[in-house]
Each structure stands twice: as structure tokens, then as C-alpha cells.
Amino acid sequence: MKKRSLFILVLITSLCISCDLDNYEGPSAGLSGRFIDSETGELVEQxxxxxxxxxxxxxxYDPVAHQYLVVKNDGSYENSMLFENTYTVQPVRGNFVPVEPMEIYISTGTVQDFEVLPYLRIKNLDIQVTEQKIVATFNVEQNVINNISRLGLYLHTEPSVGEPIHSLSAEMNLGRTVDESETFTLEIDLVANSSLVDPDDRHFVRVGGLADAAEAKFNYASAQEVEL
Incomplete structure (x- = not known):
């Protein structure tokens, strides 16, 4: 009988503790913003x-576990499930010259934009589509001394098309600096890849370039919908 009474007491205590834990307030703060080209004022696509x-x-907290927010394709971001508190905030592994960390008190609806200098810009982009090919011609504006390692033209059925998400691509390895007056051409052969393309689907193309900098990511022009 004593053992049974002890068991019941432990069970009631555990339930009370669980109720206390469940009564903690959930995350009610949020952080949102944009990555803005410091020279052009345009969003830096990702x-x-x-x-x-x-x-x-x-x-x-000690030890501290880092949290990570993914930046959207258009260069904006948002997370509305954070706890109200002071945070050290730093964009990392970006397609722009690195920025210093900052301390931000995050509460409901906190907004923090980042003005950044992209490693490069795709300029004067022209996309031409025929029954045989997709042809992209463009210039590259280089903002750092690092070499441009690769240029690419990417095709997919989603507007999030890019180097990691594509069904067809045409790439050029450079490994050198470029001049803005230099014109580049990339072509996707639709005939040779006809089995991979359904003309009844929507298709989007995007052109990007990768600088040879530590942890750099692709810089892009905006995605364009094309009819195949």
C-alpha cells in the first residue's frame, strides 16, 4: 500500500511539472527584411x-545553439517564430562582400534590412528562344578583384531556377577577371535535350555568375518565363 501511495504521489508531481512547462509562452517575435544592393537599390537575388x-x-544561454534563416530567391527573408530577446545577427555564406555581425533586440515585427555589395552583377541580359535553342547574351559587372569562376544559364519549371535547381543548363568556366564591355553568350540546346523538356509546362530561365571568394554563392539576374 505504501508503494502504491508513493507511485501516485510521483505521478501527480510529474503531471504538475508537465503542466508548468506547457504554460510557457511560445515564440511571439519575428524578424524580416531584405538584402539591398548598396549601389543600385535593387534586391540581391539568391x-x-x-x-x-x-x-x-x-x-x-550557454552553450548557445545557432539558428539559421534561409533567404528567399528575391532577396527577402522572414521568420515569425522567434523568442523575444537580444540576438547577434549575421548573414553568412552570401553572394556579397561579408558584413559584420550586429546585435538586435528582436520583438514583434522587427525589420532589419542589409545593404550589401554583391560580388558581381549580370547586366544587359537578352534572352532569345527558338525551336532549337535558348540563347542568353549579357555582360558582367565585377565589384571585387576576385576572379569570376563560372557563369551559367539555367532552365527549370519553377521560378526558383538556379545553379542548384535546374533541369537543363549551359555553363562556362572562366577563372579570370572580366571587363564590363565583354559580352558573353550561353546556349541551351533544346533539340538535343527534347526528352527532358515538356513544352506544355511553364519554364523559367535565370543567368548567374560565381565569384572565386570564400564561401561565395551565385549572383543572378531575375528569372524570366520563356515559351518553348
Whole structure:
């Protein structure tokens, strides 16, 4: 009988503790913003897969586990499920010259934009589509001394098309600096890849370039829908 009474007491105590834990307030704070080209004022487009992320370090805990926010294709980001607190915030592994970390008190609806200098810009892009090919011609504006390692033209059925997400691509390995007056041409052969393309689907193309910098990601022109 004593053992049974002890068991009941332990069970009631455990339930009370569980009720206390369940009564803690959930995350009610949020952080959102944009990555803005410091020279043009345009959004700095990203890859949603293997693209720029924002590292958040919440203060007051030891050891601290970093949290990461994924940046959207258009260069914006948002997370509305954070706890109200002070955080160290730093974009990492981006397609722009690295920025310093900052301390931000995050509460409901906190907005933080980042003005950044992209490693490069795709300029004067022209896309031509025939029954045989997709042809992209463009210039590259280089903002750093690092070599341009690769240029690419990417095709997919989703507007999130890019180097990590594509069904067809045409790439050029450079490994050198470029001049803005230099014109580049990339072509996707539709005839040779006809089995991979359904003309009844929607298709999008995007052109990007990769600088040879530590952990750099692709810089892009905006995705364009094309009719095949």
C-alpha cells in the first residue's frame, strides 16, 4: 500500500511539472527584411537552396545553439517564430562582400534590412528562344578583384531556377577577371535535350555568375518565363 501511495504521489508531481512547462509562452517575435544592393537599390537575388543564410545567436544561454534563416530567391527573408530577446545577427555564406555581425533586440515585427555589395552583377541580359535553342547574351559587372569562376544559364519549371535547381543548363568556366564591355553568350540546346523538356509546362530561365571568394554563392539576374 505504501508503494502504491508513493507511485501516485510521483505521478501527480510529474503531471504538475508537465503542466508548468506547457504554460510557457511560445515564440511571439519575428524578424524580416531584405538584402539591398548598396549601389543600385535593387534586391540581391539568391538561391533558396545552398544560398545565403542569416545566423542568429540568442543571448543569455550557454552553450548557445545557432539558428539559421534561409533567404528567399528575391532577396527577402522572414521568420515569425522567434523568442523575444537580444540576438547577434549575421548573414553568412552570401553572394556579397561579408558584413559584420550586429546585435538586435528582436520583438514583434522587427525589420532589419542589409545593404550589401554583391560580388558581381549580370547586366544587359537578352534572352532569345527558338525551336532549337535558348540563347542568353549579357555582360558582367565585377565589384571585387576576385576572379569570376563560372557563369551559367539555367532552365527549370519553377521560378526558383538556379545553379542548384535546374533541369537543363549551359555553363562556362572562366577563372579570370572580366571587363564590363565583354559580352558573353550561353546556349541551351533544346533539340538535343527534347526528352527532358515538356513544352506544355511553364519554364523559367535565370543567368548567374560565381565569384572565386570564400564561401561565395551565385549572383543572378531575375528569372524570366520563356515559351518553348
Amino acid at each position: 538561391d533558396i537552396v545552398r544560398g545565403t543564410v542569416i545566423q542568429l545567436t540568442e543571448h543569455g
